[in-house]
Amino acid sequence: MTMQTPELATYNFAYLDEQTKRMIRRAILKAIAIPGYQVPFASREMPMPYGWGTGGVQVTASIIGPQDILKVIDQGSDDTTNAVSIRKFFEKTAKVRTTTHTADATIIQTRHRIPEEALKANQTLVYQVPIPEPLRFLEPRETETRKMHALEEYGLMHVKLYEDIATHGHIATTYAYPVKVEGRYVMDPSPTPKFDNPKMHLSPALQLFGAGREKRIYAIPPFTNVVSLDFEDHPFEVQKFHQPCAICAAEDVYLDEVILDDKGNRMFVCSDTDHCEERQAQGFRGVQAGGVAQ
Amino acid sequence: MNANPSLNGAHPYNDPGSDEPLLQVRSLSKLYGSRIGCTNVEFDLWPGEVLAIVGESGSGKTTLLNCISTRLVPTAGGVRYRMRDGRMRELFGLEEAERRFLMRTDWGFVHQNPADGLRMSVSAGANVGERLMAVGERNYGQIRKTAGDWLSRVEIEMDRIDDQPRAFSGGMRQRLQIARNLVTSPRLVFMDEPTGGLDVSVQARLLDLLRGLVTDLGLAAIIVTHDLAVARLLSHRMIVMKDGKVIETGLTDRVLDDPQAPYTQLLVSSILQV
Numbered sequence: 001m002t003m004q005t006p007e008l009a010t011y012n013f014a015y016l017d018e019q020t021k022r023m024i025r026r027a028i029l030k031a032i033a034i035p036g037y038q039v040p041f042a043s044r045e046m047p048m049p050y051g052w053g054t055g056g057v058q059v060t061a062s063i064i065g066p067q068d069i070l071k072v073i074d075q076g077s078d079d080t081t082n083a084v085s086i087r088k089f090f091e092k093t094a095k096v097r098t099t100t101h102t103a104d105a106t107i108i109q110t111r112h113r114i115p116e117e118a119l120k121a122n123q124t125l126v127y128q129v130p131i132p133e134p135l136r137f138l139e140p141r142e143t144e145t146r147k148m149h150a151l152e153e154y155g156l157m158h159v160k161l162y163e164d165i166a167t168h169g170h171i172a173t174t175y176a177y178p179v180k181v182e183g184r185y186v187m188d189p190s191p192t193p194k195f196d197n198p199k200m201h202l203s204p205a206l207q208l209f210g211a212g213r214e215k216r217i218y219a220i221p222p223f224t225n226v227v228s229l230d231f232e233d234h235p236f237e238v239q240k241f242h243q244p245c246a247i248c249a250a251e252d253v254y255l256d257e258v259i260l261d262d263k264g265n266r267m268f269v270c271s272d273t274d275h276c277e278e279r280q281a282q283g284f285r286g287v288q289a290g291g292v293a294q
Numbered sequence: 295m296n297a298n299p300s301l302n303g304a305h306p307y308n309d310p311g312s313d314e315p316l317l318q319v320r321s322l323s324k325l326y327g328s329r330i331g332c333t334n335v336e337f338d339l340w341p342g343e344v345l346a347i348v349g350e351s352g353s354g355k356t357t358l359l360n361c362i363s364t365r366l367v368p369t370a371g372g373v374r375y376r377m378r379d380g381r382m383r384e385l386f387g388l389e390e391a392e393r394r395f396l397m398r399t400d401w402g403f404v405h406q407n408p409a410d411g412l413r414m415s416v417s418a419g420a421n422v423g424e425r426l427m428a429v430g431e432r433n434y435g436q437i438r439k440t441a442g443d444w445l446s447r448v449e450i451e452m453d454r455i456d457d458q459p460r461a462f463s464g465g466m467r468q469r470l471q472i473a474r475n476l477v478t479s480p481r482l483v484f485m486d487e488p489t490g491g492l493d494v495s496v497q498a499r500l501l502d503l504l505r506g507l508v509t510d511l512g513l514a515a516i517i518v519t520h521d522l523a524v525a526r527l528l529s530h531r532m533i534v535m536k537d538g539k540v541i542e543t544g545l546t547d548r549v550l551d552d553p554q555a556p557y558t559q560l561l562v563s564s565i566l567q568v
Contacts, residue, residue, distance in 0.1 A: 159416055166417055231432055
């Protein structure tokens with residue numbers, strides 16, 4: 001205890017040791033080479049519980065460099081526990097700069113949203129994935145699902161969509177909506193709302209997916225075809241909102257419902273806090289912020 | 295995978311009058327260690343023919359069925375099958391992808407326990423539609439219509455289409471399993487004790503239904519059963535097995551009315567007469 005001085009290095013750069021980072025980078029390269037394919041990797045224990053983004057953190061730790069600027073979002077928000085903790089983690093272990101502005105970031109680690117602002121070619125989006133296998137809830141055997149991916153037997157995925165329509169009259173899957181990547185592998189885009197699915201298609205940014213507990217990494221390289229599965233007579237549709245954001249009046253963005261009191265009052269606000277703040281700075285005002293209802 | 299050779303059209307090699315066998319089994323043996331599952335089985339199956347494999351428990355019927363349907367790999371011997379393009383192919387020389395494609399399009403497998411052949415947690419309609427979606431059907435309305443047609447063919451009411459098989463009786467589950475298998479118009483159906491575990495009146499209705507479907511569709515079928523009445527009603531020809539060996543084959547009526555082998559005589563004479 002007495003020996004601890006500030007000069008002593010406490011962590012390797014970005015926490016993981018170099019061998020581990022090499023191993024993860026190899027898995028990432030393979031994943032980029034085979035878009036949508038789940039590459040197994042030797043996931044490490046991280047100083048956070050499974051389900052808090054251990055996969056995403058390992059991917060970020062393996063690709064981050066001293067020049068990078070990191071943004072972390074949790075359900076679109078920069079200031080919730082998970083986002084703040086992971087941002088602090090990398091501030092401490094890699095001493096990298098962090099930001100909340102989408103446009104400034106080179107690496108964006110995300111838990112279940114894609115930022116509203118269009119991503120650019122020099123950016124990498126890292127997803128935290130709880131269950132990478134899109135067929136899991138229909139076929140519990142891993143040996144069987146791997147065979148189904150290998151032989152491109154994806155009829156089962158449509159059984160799930162069929163069930164949705166039979167039960168609800170429309171495709172009721174709203175998040176983790178299955179996509180086909182580059183015409184080959186069916187992939188679970190992690191529990192992002194299906195609102196974000198079209199943003200994955202032909203995105204100029206590199207998209208990496210890390211599942212720590214399930215020990216899988218997969219990727220969508222820039223400008224890759226990503227098609228949401230559907231039926232001819234029940235085509236894929238994103239969620240629609242009937243009112244603009246209550247704070248910044250934005251339309252065509254993903255909104256969160258916020259309960260205001262116990263009298264049934266509620267408002268809909270941007271899930272992407274950075275996008276909302278930027279619009280407010282530009283002078284946009286929603287009804288809650290003193291704007292005029294449209 | 296979307297190669298979908300006219301699933302609903304007529305098959306040139308499904309013609310019951312064809313003089314070429316659909317399936318050829320040659321010196322097929324399956325050993326479990328030193329114990330015999332079945333040994334040196336040979337037979338041909340012609341298009342549209344229903345063959346019953348009978349024998350007591352442990353005589354190797356199910357082992358034989360599983361070997362022919364590639365669910366088990368035999369120790370020796372082979373099985374050749376005439377594909378839809380008319381070529382004879384050795385089943386164990388097929389790629390796994392080809393074999394699995396065959397199993398979900400050109401073949402059906404009706405299990406004794408319907409829970410083994412159904413997805414118990416998805417609706418009846420999806421159970422029937424799964425094979426269609428697996429071969430590339432992507433129109434919901436069309437899938438649902440076909441599924442509804444098949445449910446009515448196996449006498450399941452249309453208003454049960456969105457119920458899960460869990461909510462079905464044993465007889466309904468078995469009929470649903472049959473519909474699920476026949477929806478892609480297979481040419482060959484394997485059945486392992488299809489009426490096992492059903493009460494007698496339900497059995498009779500199921501047999502009636504099966505007989506109608508097999509005749510209407512010109513299906514070839516291999517039925518494993520220990521129930522000679524099932525064999526009598528459904529099959530054209532039968533194979534009698536004991537201790538893993540075939541001890542008698544012949545036309546069903548001939549074998550049942552004039553059994554030659556002592557064991558077959560015993561089997562036939564042990565049917566309860568009510």
